[in-house]
Amino acid sequence: MEPLTRVEGLVAPLDRSNVDTDAIIPKQFLKSIHRTGFGPNLFDEWRYLDYGEPGQDCSNRPLNPDFVLNQPRYQGASILLARENFGCGSSREHAPWALADYGFRVIIAPSFADIFYNNCSKNGILALALPAETVQALFEATEATEGYRLTVDLPEQVVITPEGDRYSFEIDPHRKHMLVEGLDEIGLTLEHADEIRAYEQQRRAVTPWLFEDLGPA
Amino acid sequence: MGGKTLYDKLWDAHVVRDNGDGTALLYIDRQLVHEVTSPQAFEGLRLADRPLWRVDANLAVVDHNVPTTDRDKGIADPISALQVETLNQNCREYGITQFGLLDRRQGIVHIIGPEQGATQPGMTVVCGDSHTSTHGALGALAFGIGTSEVEHALATQTVVQARSKRMLIRVDGKAGPGVTAKDIMLAIIGKIGTAGGTGYAVEYGGEAIRALPMAGRMTICNMSIEAGARCGMVAVDDTTIEYLRDRPYSPKGERWDQAEAYWRTLVSDEDAEFDRVVTLDAAAIKPQVSWGTSPEMVVPVDGVVPDPADEPDETKRAGMQRALEYMDLKPGTPIREIRPEKVFIGSCTNSRIEDLRAAASILRGKRIAKNIREAMVVPGSGLVKWQAEQEGLDQVFKDAGFEWRDAGCSMCLGMNPDKLSAGERCASTSNRNFEGRQGAGGRTHLVSPEMAAAAAVAGHFVDIRELEQ
Numbered sequence: 153m154e155p156l157t158r159v160e161g162l163v164a165p166l167d168r169s170n171v172d173t174d175a176i177i178p179k180q181f182l183k184s185i186h187r188t189g190f191g192p193n194l195f196d197e198w199r200y201l202d203y204g205e206p207g208q209d210c211s212n213r214p215l216n217p218d219f220v221l222n223q224p225r226y227q228g229a230s231i232l233l234a235r236e237n238f239g240c241g242s243s244r245e246h247a248p249w250a251l252a253d254y255g256f257r258v259i260i261a262p263s264f265a266d267i268f269y270n271n272c273s274k275n276g277i278l279a280l281a282l283p284a285e286t287v288q289a290l291f292e293a294t295e296a297t298e299g300y301r302l303t304v305d306l307p308e309q310v311v312i313t314p315e316g317d318r319y320s321f322e323i324d325p326h327r328k329h330m331l332v333e334g335l336d337e338i339g340l341t342l343e344h345a346d347e348i349r350a351y352e353q354q355r356r357a358v359t360p361w362l363f364e365d366l367g368p369a
Numbered sequence: 370m371g372g373k374t375l376y377d378k379l380w381d382a383h384v385v386r387d388n389g390d391g392t393a394l395l396y397i398d399r400q401l402v403h404e405v406t407s408p409q410a411f412e413g414l415r416l417a418d419r420p421l422w423r424v425d426a427n428l429a430v431v432d433h434n435v436p437t438t439d440r441d442k443g444i445a446d447p448i449s450a451l452q453v454e455t456l457n458q459n460c461r462e463y464g465i466t467q468f469g470l471l472d473r474r475q476g477i478v479h480i481i482g483p484e485q486g487a488t489q490p491g492m493t494v495v496c497g498d499s500h501t502s503t504h505g506a507l508g509a510l511a512f513g514i515g516t517s518e519v520e521h522a523l524a525t526q527t528v529v530q531a532r533s534k535r536m537l538i539r540v541d542g543k544a545g546p547g548v549t550a551k552d553i554m555l556a557i558i559g560k561i562g563t564a565g566g567t568g569y570a571v572e573y574g575g576e577a578i579r580a581l582p583m584a585g586r587m588t589i590c591n592m593s594i595e596a597g598a599r600c601g602m603v604a605v606d607d608t609t610i611e612y613l614r615d616r617p618y619s620p621k622g623e624r625w626d627q628a629e630a631y632w633r634t635l636v637s638d639e640d641a642e643f644d645r646v647v648t649l650d651a652a653a654i655k656p657q658v659s660w661g662t663s664p665e666m667v668v669p670v671d672g673v674v675p676d677p678a679d680e681p682d683e684t685k686r687a688g689m690q691r692a693l694e695y696m697d698l699k700p701g702t703p704i705r706e707i708r709p710e711k712v713f714i715g716s717c718t719n720s721r722i723e724d725l726r727a728a729a730s731i732l733r734g735k736r737i738a739k740n741i742r743e744a745m746v747v748p749g750s751g752l753v754k755w756q757a758e759q760e761g762l763d764q765v766f767k768d769a770g771f772e773w774r775d776a777g778c779s780m781c782l783g784m785n786p787d788k789l790s791a792g793e794r795c796a797s798t799s800n801r802n803f804e805g806r807q808g809a810g811g812r813t814h815l816v817s818p819e820m821a822a823a824a825a826v827a828g829h830f831v832d833i834r835e836l837e838q
């Protein structure tokens with residue numbers, strides 16, 4: 153996973169509350185056997201005027217001109233500004249996969265659904281919560297100023313506006329460490345490989361039958 | 370200090386390290402793998418160039434997408450076929466033992482684990498599937514995980530977990546005739562609700578649970594997740610030990626003796642304390658039928674469809690109203706007047722040989738009613754199917770008008786061609802009656818295998834206790 157320390161990027165505002173993971177990536181795409189390639193289908197039902205099917209070439213599909221991410225001024229955005237309870241609904245990890253594949257590294261909202269919040273940090277996305285008034289101010293600034301950019305400094309736990317306003321945010325140390333170091337949880341766990349091996353050795357002595365081979369299929 | 374619960378014992382035996390932040394690295398003894406939630410995990414391993422930590426801890430099987438007829442012709446849906454083929458390839462590449470589509474040991478992942486002795490008491494068992502709780506019936510710590518965690522377990526043989534609170538659900542006394550494990554569990558869910566077990570590891574105990582064979586205990590633990598709990602378990606006793614004897618992957622010889630001695634310690638200590646204790650009187654439990662779109666929407670078969678007007682809680686009342694509309698039912702309708710058009714006997718909840726025997730005992734010498742458009746039996750595994758055929762149960766089902774299928778998840782979730790059509794009403798032995806679960810617009814009534822068979826014969830739900838006299 154790419155380390156996430158300081159992100160300076162274009163902001164796209166998605167002005168809806170309770171955006172669920174079904175909206176983020178509709179169910180027909182879950183038949184995919186890959187973790188990548190969901191970007192073109194991010195927000196599929198809002199983004200296109202036709203019904204999307206897995207495996208389709210999206211470049212020729214009719215775009216919904218009213219959907220915010222289709223507006224030229226938000227192309228290349230890496231920070232998504234959203235409303236409360238973002239990512240609610242099903243636990244599908246395809247949702248953060250699609251957001252990351254599209255190019256988002258940071259999502260700012262007043263609140264997030266639990267599972268989605270966890271899934272984000274496992275996939276190199278910083279989901280950060282700011283007070284609703286702050287988010288409101290950021291929405292206004294983003295919509296008023298074309299090319300509005302924010303700087304998010306994770307080690308310092310602060311969001312910095314072009315005007316120099318600084319908004320600090322909370323994040324638990326475990327999650328922060330994972331994101332800053334660019335570690336997925338597997339990477340973190342493998343730092344303790346010796347302890348896993350030691351556990352196995354001791355366990356093998358006490359309960360040897362748990363280590364028997366299942367043999368060929 | 371007080372004694373330890375079974376959960377505490379299982380937890381403590383598997384902590385590799387305490388992370389100091391309320392989580393621990395928990396060692397995983399067995400990972401079960403199926404085709405739907407694993408492809409991205411394997412892809413992740415490949416992208417990061419990571420090997421499997423311990424190949425022999427994994428057992429894979431195809432179940433969710435597989436057809437239940439004409440297997441030799443392969444899988445017609447190309448997307449399902451690709452998902453299945455991907456699992457085949459991943460297992461070949463990483464050397465994982467897998468039961469393929471044509472293997473007679475193939476079946477639903479939660480049926481084949483215990484059947485093969487691949488899941489055992491004292492193990493931690495994970496699978497990218499919420500019904501992994503089933504394996505807790507053996508005295509194991511078994512729970513479902515997400516795809517990132519599947520990859521984590523493949524790569525490190527551990528998962529990061531926070532310790533749960535402990536709940537004891539004690540079912541005292543003896544269940545009456547015609548009252549099965551499924552009825553007991555539906556009654557439990559009806560009592561504590563679908564979020565009642567959230568945050569808890571549940572142990573099931575009491576005379577009625579102890580009296581159940583392993584099949585029934587698995588039915589109970591299977592539906593822990595429908596009560597909100599990620600894992601459910603039953604303490605080890607003679608029933609557990611006898612079940613495991615001579616299973617293909619059970620320990621052999623000296624190791625069996627060693628294992629048995631250890632397994633017998635897997636009970637909650639007398640003075641162990643639980644964070645919550647729920648008790649039920651088995652004698653008061655009647656055969657259950659779900660009427661709504663959540664497993665907690667359940668009533669005894671001699672009851673009626675409840676009236677939302679009697680529900681004081683506004684949110685719940687609205688939920689009941691929506692469920693009644695979806696199910697096309699009116700308050701006050703006697704359950705016995707509800708007429709299903711389809712009957713499904715199968716799923717990881719109720720597709721073991723004991724379930725098929727119970728259903729067949731109702732069907733012997735009878736025919737399904739005219740209003741039943743389709744009735745099918747989908748055995749939990751190829752071996753269950755084979756065993757049933759040895760006992761002539763297939764003939765009983767076929768003579769009664771049931772279809773006799775190959776093993777898989779089938780109409781439990783309708784990812785393969787077995788589905789309900791919009792508006793169709795089904796008596797089902799599966800575990801979820803959510804909107805659209807068995808097919809878009811389909812209406813599910815959860816029941817025991819006996820109750821499903823009896824409904825097939827009568828054309829409407831019947832009180833199995835009256836038949837048995």
Ligand code: SF4
Binds near residue numbers: 478716717800
């Ligand atoms: S039978 Fe149903 S509940 Fe069980 S594993 Fe298959 S799909 Fe899931």
